[in-house]
Amino acid sequence: MQIKLTISRNLTILQGNSATGKTTLIELIAAYDELGEDSGAFVNCAAPCKVLAGRNWMHDLAAIENSIVFVDEDNAFMRTYEFAxxxxxxxxxxxxxxxxxxxxxxxxVDEIYGLRNTNRSTTKYPVYSRTYASTYRVYGDASFDGSRPDVVVVExxxxxxEFFNALCKRSGIPCISAGGKSxxxxAVLERQESNVLVIADGAAFGPEMELLTSLQRFKNIQLFLPESFEWLVLQSGLFNDKQTRDMLANPAAYIESESFFSWEQFFTHELIEKTQGTYLAYDKSKLSSAxxxxxxxxxxxxxxxxxGL
Known part of the structure; x- marks a missing residue:
């Protein structure tokens, strides 16, 4: 069995049906960590890979640094605020x-993946069958055709x-704040309108996706999920220096997970730093009229x- 994962951010979620290799992946990593190549498994990764499990998880985690830590879903601690x-x-x-x-x-939103089997054996009665498990993004890229929404809900x-509310006012479209991603x-459920545009920070909106997309059975919901509003400003062309261009092209090379748990935090920090002392001085809590x-x-x-705004 061969599984390939690309880890770009400090939090990656694996979903998928049974028998797609999720638990096997965890078991193989644990075996390799303990026994090395004697385990029969091989892990090719630039960082150490560890498995966290059991009642002593907090003690064990304290001893792990600069590694990729795998946690299976049968560990209840993964859903606690202590683990977070x-x-x-x-x-x-x-x-x-x-x-x-x-x-x-x-x-x-971009780091929620499913595992699927992509075995391509054409032998009718294979003696050995090698399974390749690949990942796919559960929530793909959205497309927009310019249709006018009935209402805009901003996270x-x-x-x-404030910025999107100003755009909506020019077009006469109601714009409401949800007051937080949760x-x-x-906010969408309570609206009477059928065509809803939701704008939220995709960098941290993953936990809300399953519940929100369930409403698409009843409403036409378009999701615009940029990394964050600060990311939109940074990539607008207002800052055209090489460092900004390089950072936007490959954020993972610039963001330290120990300092920024979410990419949204990093982009906010970058925009504040770049605009400090200028007419575009940025304050997340209140938008400058500039x-x-x-x-x-x-x-x-x-x-x-x-x-459609």
Whole structure:
């Protein structure tokens, strides 16, 4: 059995049906960590790979640094705030096998994967069958055709909301703040409108996706999930220096998980640092009027997809 995973962020979620290799992956990593090649398994990774399990998980985790830590879904501690706190204050990356959402952890929409078997044996009665398990993104990229939404629901009530609320006012579209990512589901459910555009920070919105997308059976819900509003500003072209371009092209090379548990935190830090002492000085809690000036606003709008605003 061969499984290939690419780890870009400090939180990766593995989902999928039974018999796709999730538990086997955990078992093989544990065996290799204890016995090396004598285990019959081989792990090819630039960082040490560890498995965290059992009642002594907190003690064991304290001794693990700069590693990729795998946790299977039968470990109840994975769903606790104690684990979230310990993970947040460590230097490790985590791969969590979890079919249910983990609301205490800010994982990205882009880092929720499923495992599927891609065995291509054409032999009718194979003596040995080698199974290759590959990953796929559970929530793929959204596409927009410019259709006008009936209402826009924005995750937060801070700078991002102020910017999109200003765009909506120009078009006469109601724009409401959900007041936090965990409130988006109820905010959409309570609206009478059928065509809803949801705007949220994709970098930490992963736990809300399963519940929110369940509403698509009843409403036409479009999801615009950039990394964060700060990411939108940084990639708008307002900052065209090489360091910013390189960072946006490969964020994983710049972001230390020990300092920034979510990429949204990193992009906020970068925007504040880049604009400090300038007319674009950024404050997450209240948007400077400079961002609503025609020149700046058009720069940001120019990088948006066709949202119908």
């Amino acid at each position: 706190h310990a993970a947040r204050h460590s230097s490790n990356y985590y791969v969590l096998v979890a079919r249910e959402s983990l609301p205490q952890l800010p994982y990205s 937060d009530s801070n700078s991002g909301f 409130n988006v589901y109820n 961002y609503l000036d025609d020149h700046v606003s058009k720069k940001i709008e120019g990088r948006l997809p066709q949202l």
